[in-house]
Amino acid sequence: MRMTKLLITMAGIVGLALVATSLERRTAGAQQPQTSGGSDRLVVQLCDGETKLEIAEARAGEILPPEKAREVARRMMAAYAEQQAKQVSKWTARDRLTWEREQKRVIEEGYKLFHDWKALGGTIGISCDMCHPDAAATHPETYPKFQTQLKRVAALRDMINWCIENPMKGKPLSPDDPRMIALEAYITSERKGVPLDPGKH
Amino acid sequence: MWPLKWKKREQEYRRQREEFFEAVKRLNRRDFLKVAGLSAAVFTAKTVVPPHSFQVVDVVRAEPQEKPLFRFAYISDTHLYERELNERFVNAALRAVRDVNALNPPPDFVLFGGDLAQLGQPKELELGKQILSELKVPVKMMVGEHDWFLDMGEKWRELFGPENYSFDHKGVHFIVLMSVNEKDFWTERGMTPMERMLTVAQLDNPLQSRFEVGEEGREWLRRDLAKVSKDTPIIIFSHSPLYKYYRPWNFWTEDAEAIHEMLFPFKSVTVIHGHTHQLLTHRIQNIHFHGMLATAWPWPYAPEGLPKLTVPMERPDPFDEADGTGWGSVDVHRDGYVDKHYSLWSRNPITVAKAYLESWGKEAIPPAPEFPPY
Numbered sequence: 001m002r003m004t005k006l007l008i009t010m011a012g013i014v015g016l017a018l019v020a021t022s023l024e025r026r027t028a029g030a031q032q033p034q035t036s037g038g039s040d041r042l043v044v045q046l047c048d049g050e051t052k053l054e055i056a057e058a059r060a061g062e063i064l065p066p067e068k069a070r071e072v073a074r075r076m077m078a079a080y081a082e083q084q085a086k087q088v089s090k091w092t093a094r095d096r097l098t099w100e101r102e103q104k105r106v107i108e109e110g111y112k113l114f115h116d117w118k119a120l121g122g123t124i125g126i127s128c129d130m131c132h133p134d135a136a137a138t139h140p141e142t143y144p145k146f147q148t149q150l151k152r153v154a155a156l157r158d159m160i161n162w163c164i165e166n167p168m169k170g171k172p173l174s175p176d177d178p179r180m181i182a183l184e185a186y187i188t189s190e191r192k193g194v195p196l197d198p199g200k201h
Numbered sequence: 202m203w204p205l206k207w208k209k210r211e212q213e214y215r216r217q218r219e220e221f222f223e224a225v226k227r228l229n230r231r232d233f234l235k236v237a238g239l240s241a242a243v244f245t246a247k248t249v250v251p252p253h254s255f256q257v258v259d260v261v262r263a264e265p266q267e268k269p270l271f272r273f274a275y276i277s278d279t280h281l282y283e284r285e286l287n288e289r290f291v292n293a294a295l296r297a298v299r300d301v302n303a304l305n306p307p308p309d310f311v312l313f314g315g316d317l318a319q320l321g322q323p324k325e326l327e328l329g330k331q332i333l334s335e336l337k338v339p340v341k342m343m344v345g346e347h348d349w350f351l352d353m354g355e356k357w358r359e360l361f362g363p364e365n366y367s368f369d370h371k372g373v374h375f376i377v378l379m380s381v382n383e384k385d386f387w388t389e390r391g392m393t394p395m396e397r398m399l400t401v402a403q404l405d406n407p408l409q410s411r412f413e414v415g416e417e418g419r420e421w422l423r424r425d426l427a428k429v430s431k432d433t434p435i436i437i438f439s440h441s442p443l444y445k446y447y448r449p450w451n452f453w454t455e456d457a458e459a460i461h462e463m464l465f466p467f468k469s470v471t472v473i474h475g476h477t478h479q480l481l482t483h484r485i486q487n488i489h490f491h492g493m494l495a496t497a498w499p500w501p502y503a504p505e506g507l508p509k510l511t512v513p514m515e516r517p518d519p520f521d522e523a524d525g526t527g528w529g530s531v532d533v534h535r536d537g538y539v540d541k542h543y544s545l546w547s548r549n550p551i552t553v554a555k556a557y558l559e560s561w562g563k564e565a566i567p568p569a570p571e572f573p574p575y
Contacts, residue, residue: 115403124282124286124287124288124289125282125286125287125319126287126289129403129404129405130404130498131498131499131500131501131519132501133404133405133450133500133501134405134449134450134504136501136503136504137501137516137574137575139575142575149518149520162519163519166520166522167519167522201572
């Protein structure tokens, strides 16, 4: 997320530089100055693609001298800074949408793997859902806990891999395998709201 | 790596455990002390770990008030794939056949509780027929949804006959009732027969319809019951539980109430059903309901709707592929009500006695699990 943020800021600065340059050169670009309905004032747009700034002392289409163009750029930066100061959360609606969509996508991927022995590398026709309809009896909220049969404290993913290797006769997944993460996402989503109780037997 | 000493101890423990379960299968009064001694040895071998449920600490058997009229056995939910794909389910089915054949005295007949095949393929059904043909006593066949929805019962009927039928045995009227019909969900979706089969075979697939006996089946039942006097004990075999337990998994029969209405006038009615792969006990007025174990795998209990009279089985150990599975037998009494025996392969056998249901759960209470379902 921090990286994205940095990129947006950099893009903003580059954008502003472009605006300034384009104003000087009278060329059209992505940040092309616009006129707003009826008014002949110069209107520039901030790099969020929404906020517009009217420059009172410049006309639309006017060729700005470097001094004036730099002043416009300064005002745009100020408007951006003001916007930043007003925003309480650093996360935007777009971020929230991304979270939701990605979560849903990974849960759905997990659901598919959970119900498809071939996709998960099983070899004898047994899929997870055959013993765990709706991920029942997986109780992810009880891990990590001591697993008598493994003789150690095990995580949910250890149990997932155990099931892949034994009843399903497949090959275990690496812990960072996207399929493992998808399975965890689906299994835990089915127990959403159940209080965490690690160690429960 | 574990020290060799521990490994040896573990091997010894496994060997003794195996021996114990072999012995417990043939348990009678004379052998009881021997087995109890064995289980104590297993306990000693385990040292640190607290006692497991398979240790025979005490056997309390209520003396039956009267000798049962007869006994039949059941095998259910074998879910066979072809042997080349999956040997485990084939071996489990064969094990049940061997166990039933070892019953002494032999049961009067064996009920097969449905879901012989996993995906209704002719080869799966034929393999099932071949395995069941090893049984020494007659077999009464019942169909399950896994046998049905590939070709809508065509192969089944060819191999085993009609899906609804009845017969009389020692004064009891037995009815085998096809209860896993579904309203057409496949035509409008343009599903192939295999897509339809896979949809029904997935317990948690919400696309399918709910199980029902259906109008035709109810009409057949009405006509069959009309021939029977109200004093005649009735035992019904159905694949789905003939009541409403948990809708999302089709632990459910949509037209259950209509069926109950037809059965209320009778003096004694017992329903033995498959599909749920677990210990299940229920009573509605004069109707006693008992579930059957699967040989293939146990289902978890549903998150809600468990009948109050059910004392659930302890959750199965996933590391023991036979745990939570098995077969069973049914002792039928003169009045038609039954003692239902669950012969769990990796646990002590459990009996749900007629007295337990007759007393609405006050007497002859089956043992409660130490670790109930989550």
